[in-house]
Amino acid sequence: MAIEVIEPGLATSIQDEGRPGYYNVGVPPSGALDLYSAAAANALVGNPSSAAVIESAYMGPKLRFTEPAVVAVTGADIPVLVNGQSAPSWTSLDLKAGDELSFEILAGGARIYIAVSGGIDVPLVLGSRSLYALGAFGGFQGRALQAGDVLPVGVGSGRPGLSVPEALRPQFAKEMDVRIVLGLYDYRLTDEGMSALVDRPWQLSPVADRIGFRYAGNPLQWKEREQPFGAGSDPSNITDAGYPVGSIQVPGGIEPIILHRDAVSGGGYAQVGTVISADMDVVAQSAPGTMAMFVPVTLDQALEARAEARARRAEMMAALS
Amino acid sequence: MSSRYSWGADEHLVVQITEDMSLESNFKAMAMASDLASQQVDGLTDICPANASLLVRFDPDRIAPAEVERIVREAEGRLEGGGPQVLETRIFELPVWYNDPYTNETGARFRDRHQTPDKTDLEFAAQENNLPSVEAFIEAHSGAPWITSMVGFVAGLPFLFQMVPQERQLEVPKYVRPRTDTPKQTIGYGGCFTAIYSVRGAGGYQMFGLTPVPIFDPTQELPDFTDFMFFFRPGDIVKFRRIDEAEYNQIKEQVEAGEYRIRQRPVTFDLAEYEKDPDAYNARLLEVLYGN
Structure with a gap:
């Protein structure tokens, strides 16, 4: 199971809950900036909170799934498309082999989280899968995602149709x-x-x-x-x-x-x-x-x-x- | 003078030991950090000694902030009890090609951000310290050893403080506006600190030279990095050895072949002994480094 990056979106990286314990040698915690949304995305697809997700800023990526997958999008208020058709956010989605996930224009908030059942399975570096861009390590090959990247995915057991109640989704204000x-x-x-x-x-x-x-x-x-x-x-x-x-x-x-x-x-x-x-x-x-x-x-x-x-x-x- | 304790919201406690930099304050920060680390307190996630302060990051779901403060104050109290002020550390050598063309070329590209557009960084540094020449400045910089007073800013970047009395400390202001580029492994200088740029990137420190020896290896393939991807730890003592272009290239080849080893020895640093006669103490440290 893999995810092909067709378009990377903006500042898109792999993040988990972070990398504590190395601040004394200048390594920051990293991890999802909005930990609540990342945790919700993981919970929707049946992952533990520690699983790695995809984070983008302002502009979502365009991704193709090589095999069937349970996927959820949380975080910023942004319309989600599956094969060009509108799909709900904060909801676990059933994607078939070859399906494409993409996004329209951001309506509120700033950071988008995409979780896939099984988690993004990049190597652990100092105990975390999070990208630390200044140090050029962690995440996918120590850098932000680019078109053509193929992301490995672990084994999961999510189910589609779960949804975070409206009242438990963040509100975005100016x-x-x-x-x-x-x-x-x-x-x-x-x-x-x-x-x-x-x-x-x-x-x-x-x-x-x-x-x-x-x-x-x-x-x-x-x-x-x-x-x-x-x-x-x-x-x-x-x-x-x-x-x-x-x-x-x-x-x-x-x-x-x-x-x-x-x-x-x-x-x-x-x-x-x-x-x-x-x-x-x-x-x-x-x-x-x-x-x-x-x-x-x-x-x-x-x-x-x-x-x-x-x-x-x-x-x-x-x-x- | 008593330390100032302050909360960095609900996850950090900061102890400002003194506002000015001194070896004594740094030593206290490192000794407190080492005391706290040895206790392995559950919930203290990061214990970070800095130049004249200490930052502790904690998880308040596992340990109450008041308990963190109590433990840190106790560690400080033990130090004030007047016990022996020694640090178990190591001393190592870093070769430096001072006044090299790479950092000079980078400096030349950013002259509009510098105090003296008509001088190089080294010429400016010599002038700021009332030294007669760049040679004399390099002599002073590579003479006495340096202690790693803090690691941070970015991954693995050491701040180094020279082990000489304050009247002999070199002081150089940072660039007026930061550069957008600094070569990897540049020997930089700002205020009273040497910094070694572990990665290429933006920077505001004056640039004096390059070391051919990596201090950060995320692949952990080099022999000095098999245990940990960062070389510098707080408390490390380092001696710069001046090299020329030929030796720079020779060491660079050894590094690329995976054959270069950083010369290093374990050492006990005793603050009181050092303060009695810094030059004589430093000479003894160098005997440890260069003895068999």
Whole structure:
């Protein structure tokens, strides 16, 4: 069983739940940016959550299945076609040998997930099948998919006709709140700088990929100081340090960048807060132009939100079992 | 001065040991990381020492954040108890072709992003450090050994801090605007850190030379990479050895034939002994490296 890539779509890669444990040598967690949608796609086709799926940004691929397969598409709001005929998303589909899966124009969200029963069976690298593009390893041959690639598929036992209830599918809005825990180097901001960070919305720029999401808005002010030895000359510089996944850095005070799952693991820019784990999927599904308010919450509120997200995921999994 | 603890939302704890860089702060970060790693605490997924800070990534479904903080503070407390400050590590040699035509050519393509468009990166670095010549700068850079104070940014990229007193530290600003290209295995410099580019790509550090020795081998076919695809680990001590074009090409051939081995020896680094007399201590380290 294999999948032939006829057209690759945009920034299409193989991703699973990620590669923890190597951040101390600069290897980020990687994995599906929107883990909820990836888990739903896997559950729909009878795979464990750890199975590898196909992730695309904004534009879906065109794929041909060499043998019968149970397939599901989740994530962004995008019309799905099987042999040119409309097919439902968030639903397990019964594809016959030679069937082609393709997509129309994205209507909302940003990232599309395609799961196939048995999972995409590329080799494990450091315990994960996820592509880490900067390191050129993992995924399919250490790179994004190209036309002509043939993806190996494992053995599965999915059944068609399962569907994620409407209420358990994500909603995509052009305005959103992104909850953050302030801290890290936020003491380096002036009061005006802090107010500029959290009191006004930021617009997501087109520079939004698996490494980071860059926003545009008003510049932030940093406290002037004599820079410490080793920290670099700009007030937004620090002695190079590790970057939390989801942390927000503001090089030069101009454009906040949220680091995502293919983050650079460290560097010399001050970070002023971190997106809570429960909102990383929401950031992943935001398209350029989206207006985001960074809403400060406490660590306890972040943990409550995490518990709510887990409960919602458990409800989704239960609905498909 | 006390460390600053801060949450990176619900999955990270960051300990800022000091705002400035020093061997003492880095040593503390590495010692805390090593203490935490040896405890094998369930739920601590990544323990990442950095130059003057420590990042811990955890899974709050397996360990409560308050418990993570307690364990990390205990590790810090043990260090402050005044026990012996030693690090079991290794020392190895990396040959470097300084002032090579490849990095010079790359630098020439991005002169509009540089502080001194009419000078090379090395000429600028010498001037910034009040050294009389590029030769003198290379002499200083390849003289004393360096400690790997952090690995990161991208996969396997080491940040290196020279083992000399602060008044002898080389300091060079980064490019005004980053380049879009840097050759693989470039010896770069920014602030007070050497970095070795493990992969080709964008970069803002000044470029001083090239090593013919890979530091990252995702295929794990080279003999020094059979256990792990990255060579550098935090705490590694490295000595640069200046080579010329002929030796660069010779080593490159050995690497391509799978025959080159990085010269390395295990070593115990003792911070107090080092601080008594850095130059004498470094000389002893080099005896370990180059002794039989």
